[in-house]
Amino acid sequence: MMSQEKIIVLDFGGQYNQLIARRIRECNVYCEVYSYQMSLDKIKEMEPKGIVFTGGPNSAYLEDSPKCSRGIFELGIPILGICYGSQVMAHLLGGSVKTAPISEYGKTEVEVNTSSPLFEGVHSSTVCWMSHTDYIESPPEGFRACAHTPVCPVAAMEDPKRRLYATQFHPEVMHTVEGQQMLSNFVFKICGCAGDWKMGSFVQKTIGELRQKVGSGKVLCALSGGVDSSVAAVLLAKAVGKQLTCVFVDHGLLRKNEGDEVAAVFGPQGPYDLNFIRVNAQERFYSKLAGVEEPERKRKIIGEEFIRVFEEEAKKIGAVDYLVQGTIYPDVIESGLGKSATIKSHHNVGGLPDTVDFKEIIEPLRLLFKDEVRKAGKELGIAEYLVNRQPFPGPGLGIRIIGEVTKEKVKIVQDADAIYREEIASAGLAGKISQYFAALTNMRSVGVMGDFRTYDYAVALRAVTTTDFMTAECADIPFEVLQRVMNRIVNEVKGVNRVFYDLSSKPPGTIEFE
Ligand code: XMP
Numbered sequence: 216m217m218s219q220e221k222i223i224v225l226d227f228g229g230q231y232n233q234l235i236a237r238r239i240r241e242c243n244v245y246c247e248v249y250s251y252q253m254s255l256d257k258i259k260e261m262e263p264k265g266i267v268f269t270g271g272p273n274s275a276y277l278e279d280s281p282k283c284s285r286g287i288f289e290l291g292i293p294i295l296g297i298c299y300g301s302q303v304m305a306h307l308l309g310g311s312v313k314t315a316p317i318s319e320y321g322k323t324e325v326e327v328n329t330s331s332p333l334f335e336g337v338h339s340s341t342v343c344w345m346s347h348t349d350y351i352e353s354p355p356e357g358f359r360a361c362a363h364t365p366v367c368p369v370a371a372m373e374d375p376k377r378r379l380y381a382t383q384f385h386p387e388v389m390h391t392v393e394g395q396q397m398l399s400n401f402v403f404k405i406c407g408c409a410g411d412w413k414m415g416s417f418v419q420k421t422i423g424e425l426r427q428k429v430g431s432g433k434v435l436c437a438l439s440g441g442v443d444s445s446v447a448a449v450l451l452a453k454a455v456g457k458q459l460t461c462v463f464v465d466h467g468l469l470r471k472n473e474g475d476e477v478a479a480v481f482g483p484q485g486p487y488d489l490n491f492i493r494v495n496a497q498e499r500f501y502s503k504l505a506g507v508e509e510p511e512r513k514r515k516i517i518g519e520e521f522i523r524v525f526e527e528e529a530k531k532i533g534a535v536d537y538l539v540q541g542t543i544y545p546d547v548i549e550s551g552l553g554k555s556a557t558i559k560s561h562h563n564v565g566g567l568p569d570t571v572d573f574k575e576i577i578e579p580l581r582l583l584f585k586d587e588v589r590k591a592g593k594e595l596g597i598a599e600y601l602v603n604r605q606p607f608p609g610p611g612l613g614i615r616i617i618g619e620v621t622k623e624k625v626k627i628v629q630d631a632d633a634i635y636r637e638e639i640a641s642a643g644l645a646g647k648i649s650q651y652f653a654a655l656t657n658m659r660s661v662g663v664m665g666d667f668r669t670y671d672y673a674v675a676l677r678a679v680t681t682t683d684f685m686t687a688e689c690a691d692i693p694f695e696v697l698q699r700v701m702n703r704i705v706n707e708v709k710g711v712n713r714v715f716y717d718l719s720s721k722p723p724g725t726i727e728f729e
Contacts, residue, residue, distance in 0.1 A: 220408050221245040223263045225253065227281050227299050229270030233548055235297070235387040237584050238395060239267070242402050243410040247582070248548050251283050258290065265293045265406035268300025270385065274349050275302035275312045282307060293378035293406045295333075295398075298347060301381030305372070308355035308379075317366040319345035322390050325370050331361040332404045333373060333380050336396055343370070343384035343391045350383060378405055414590040418450070421579055425454035428577070432536030435573065437525055438463045438491075440477035442604050443541030443580060446592040450579045451539055452487040453595065460490040460535075462528045464521055467497025467622070468611030471629040480601065496524045497622075504613065504620040510729035513620065517610040529571040538571065542578040543588055605650045606684065614729040618657035623710070624672075628655040630708045631674045638700045639678075639692075648690045651678035653704075654728045662712030671712035674704055679726055687721040 222239050224246060226232040232248050239246040244264075251268070258266070266287070273280035285307050288294065296304035302312045323345040327334040351369040354360055362371035362382070371382045380401065386394035402408045429451075436448050438461040451459045461481055465474040474493070481491045503516050529535070580588055592602035608614055615632075616624045632653040639645055654675045662669040676697070681687035701714040717724070 219245055219412060220264045221247060221261070222265045222267065222402060222406065222408070223253075223258070223261060224248045224267045224269060225251045225283060225300075226269050227251045227271030227303065228273070229297075229299065231385060231387050232269045233545060233584070235267055235269060235398075236544075237586075238387045238398050239402060240412065240584070240587065241395070242399050242408070243412045244402050244408045245412040251281050253283075255284055255286050255290070258287065258292075263292060264408050265295065265402065267401075268294065268296040268303055270298030270300060270346075273299060274314075275299065275306040276349075288377065288379060291378075293401070294380070295401045295405075296379075296381035297387070298383060298385055299349075301372070301383055302349055302351060304379060304381050305351045305355055305358075305369075308358075310355035310358065310372075311352040312349055313352045315348060315350035315367070318348040319364065319367060320347075321345065323364055323384065325362050325364050325384060327362040327371065331371070331373050331380075332375070333371065333382075333397055333400050334361065335400050335404060337393045337400075341391075341393050343382075343386070343394070344388045345370075345384050347383060351381075380405065414587065414594050417583075418591055418594045421450060422454045425451060425577070425579060429455050429458065429537060432458065432574075433532075433534075434459045434537045434539060434577070435529060435532065435535040435571070436461045436539035438477065438481060439541075439607075439609070440469070440473060440601075441541070441607055442585070442592065442602060443543055443588055445480075445597060445601055446588050446595065447539050447541040447579050448481065448489070449487065449592070449595045449597055451577070452489045456488045457490060459539075460492065460532055462525055463491065463493045464524050464528075465493060465495050465497060466500045466517065466521060466524075466611060466613075467625060468500065468517065468613045468620070470607070470612070471633040480598065486596075492528055494524055494528055496520075499524065500613075501620065501622050501625075506619060508618045510614065513613050513729065514610050517613050521609070526571055534572045536574050537577045538573040538575075540576055540578045542581045544580075544582055544584050547581050608727055614727050615652060615654040616657075617655065617728055624655055627672060627708055627710050628653055628674070631655070631704045631711060631714075634703045634707060635676055635700050638696060638703065642693070642696045644690075644692065644696070647680075648678050648692075649681045649684070649687070650726060651676070651690065653677070656715070660713060664712065669712045671710050673713040673715055674708070674711050675715045675717050675728070676700065677717045677726070677728075679721070681721075681726075684726065685721075687726055689718045689720055692716075 224235050226248055236246040236248050306312045322342050325343045326340055329339050350367055354369055354372040357374045358372045360369045361373050364370050373380045386397040438444050438448050448461050478493050503520050507513055589602050612628050613620050635653045656673045656675050658673045678690035679687035680690050704714050
């Protein structure tokens, strides 16, 4: 897609592969993740300024553990091996890798040799994140150790002549206090990058490329109002204007006023010159969901119905040349690797319809991380509230209402959620919590309102902090804020007489309720 300088990350199955790429992009250097099996020819063709080997769960000295070809060290391209990646480098080049007599896990004080370019500007004793049971007992010929801990003689090693570097610890995780400095040293001092990857140039370049690709063709986009599909739509709108049609399916499971907000931005009154179709399919979804209680069935029904509605609209438009998807880089990386157990069948509004007639899919954001998508959105002048939106699941409130979904329940959860969001914002907490929302439990209980007995629903409030949404902690919201939310909900939302605050972390809970 672009011929600017880049670093490539070769993935050996580590859990931080995406993080490495993000940290490198934070240095304004473009970075992509590939499998460790990528061929030498392909690597040469890409002309990377540097290569990073990730960590991984295997032992480098075992016959069938993942390894790249030894020829990679002959390319003259600087390489940084991290954790397992450091051991692979050591093993392939003739060093000795063994099970460590004492494994290290967690924050560890590491002594580094600050005359190594990797550690320039780093304190000679610095806290790093360790997670290993194997270690490099002795480095290969040509290398010298340039960091150690009391139990790890080669916490880092270098061969400055061949520009090969390796760390046993993980510079990419936040717990390695000076990790960003080390990665930036690798990228700038060792690989000689200029750091000219900027969002502004990405946006301009992408618009130009899209214009060229689409030509006079017709483009169709499923717009959900979420960050990714909004940014993708605006990119296309800027590139091809009226050749783009956005279909926004309002499934009646959106947050309060959200449908109107999306229509205000993308509809004829908004700033963009595109064709916008809002499909009010609320009743259709409610009737499909009537009587259905099981979470996975609800997810499937919503996902399938969404596609049906979208297809119907697409048919009215007729054959289109391109279908736009808001796929982002983590989706690309994750779908390229082995799938883990299905906890929930995730669905992004905009899942692929089979019967829509189009030639090709366009995914303008497929190389961006979420924070970069937001940056691109700001660059495009999209309103802050849209760009900074918290994640909202494709099946919407359908999975925030435990048990059967009805119109009445949707109204309850929308109203309670709106109050919760208002109060969080006015307490100045919005930017400090990763995701927060109200959900409707399926529990009704006895209460008293005035002099009357009530038998009403309990609303659950959820708020979590997380960086990756894979694990999460319950957010520490001041009690008086929670109390204010509770007061307003029981007073203002009909049908609710109790409010719970969900304290669970993930795991064992998940962020959503279903
Ligand atoms: P869980 O509930 O699995 O959620 O802890 C993790 C993150 O994913 C979001 N989520 C979804 N996003 N389609 C989406 O696009 C879905 O079906 C879906 N289900 C959960 C959830 O909001 C949280 O941010």
